[in-house]
Amino acid sequence: MTRNRKITLAAVAIALYLIGVPWLCAGRNYYLGVVTTASGLAVICAGVWLIFYIGRINIGQGAFALIGGYAAAIAVTKWGLSFWIAMPFAGLASMLVGMLIGLPLLRLKGVYFSMITLSLTETARLAAQSLKAVTNGPNGILNIPLPGELSIFGVTVIPDFATLNKHRALFYLGAVLLVVTYAVIHRVVNSRLGWLFRSLQQNEDLASSFGVNVPMLRVIAFAICTFFAGVGGAFFVVMQQSIYPATFAVQDSTYFLLYCFIGGLGFVFGPLVGTFILYMGFEVLQGFKEYQPLLYALLMIGVMLWLPNGLLSIRLPKFLPPKTPSRPASGGDI
């Protein structure tokens, strides 16, 4: 596809999403909420995917979403900051913690890195529960206001959400975050930065033999990853207007991995497609809710067996040329 066709296609898809979804869900706020939630999850999931892309597995994204969520909640309720400042602040707070943890952690070999991230979500939950002075402990932080007005030089850019249809306003906020997140990831992957990340995924030793600063690149990828987690966490906080230590649990962290697998690890839009299909699928099939973990597990096995490159690797014959995605090899050692 040429560049222009790609841009046109993206513009059409975005327009359809922005107009079509609210239209389809008119008067059915519950379904609009499901789509909004999926978009927030897809933002957080993009970070997990990027870590796959450098050949590592981050099983602790929930922890960083939780950190971002609390950062936003505290900034808004305790410091009285506008949500529009609190959201990027949440991203940065989560990124800062991510980098502090990442600097030593990312030096570990792939397996050890994954094992430690696995424990992060639970650690974050326990911390949120016990740091009562900051987080209000198990009671959580409630009554978080909706985003207020955003005005620049007296010109209202975004009106106060309280004056709008709340469900729609949140949907559009989620949609904008979604578009920006995936535009950034797409750009990263298609720039030389993406080449460098791919080189790490394939062979870290070889990359460093060409002067690639491997440890620094890993930390950069992790910084981007945790920034998205923080922003996504802040989005959930303002959407639910509350946060608890269990807002993001270990289960969520593992679901992010599954979303990436389903969509396809070799495709930028894999995590987006995976999140929407799986999350919305289960919301629609409410009756199966109690079997969700079991069905997810079966699905995961099925995908690995029959669709190792994810849903996006399915191509319509003759319509689009088949593409071999680059799949992460197991992280290089030494």
Added chain:
Amino acid sequence: MAIMEVVKLTKRFGGLAAVNNVSFDVHEGEILSVIGPNGAGKSTLFKLISSFLPATSGKVVFRGEDITSQKPHVVARKGVIRTFQETTIFRDMTVLDNVVVAHHLHSKASLIGFFLGTRVARDDEAGFRRSAEEIIDFLGIGQMRDEAAKNLPHGHLRALGMAMGMAAAPKILLLDEPFAGMNAEETESALGMVRGIRGRGITVLLVEHDMPAVMKVSDRIVVLNFGEMIAEGAPSEIQENEAVIEAYLGREDEELGI
């Protein structure tokens, strides 16, 4: 002129001295081969020089600067590039992309520049692509440019490894057994490649078991045995050296090509 001095370099793995008190100079623009029986410590020596392994003692001085305890990517940036004994490439990338990535060292753009696609970043990219095309043509794998690297036959893989080494435009290129698994004809053309690399002003350090090839291509040879340096000299001197013949005893006919 010595471009690199290896001074009393030692590496111990537990009780085993894989490289023991080895000292030699590398002269600018030469092809210097390191030979020795299996397990003599050749690959370990290369890893020490390129800082992929920390030395137990001794040092490596490159252009007057001690590079012994520096990070591998820093040593690479200074112009000391290693290739790997096992054919090591980015398997899922195309041949051309492998060589483009290997130009990374010479990137002028910052990481932010890459992201924003600044003019500098785009110029880099275009320049690397041109240079990569030129290098793969030079090494005779130009017709495979869009193949996934993992699909290349063995001889071409080795050539790709060398192409990637050249892309880094090193001052010194360390080639670890580049002729392994090649037939006589392939070796002959690979020898041409090594000479071509030196012809571009790159000093070549070569580890190789193929003795006839080593004797043909080397200016000087360093011989290791059980981690110790037992001889150093021109190919003709090495062929007649008692200690070397001793080390290869029983195999001298094939291995030393005498």
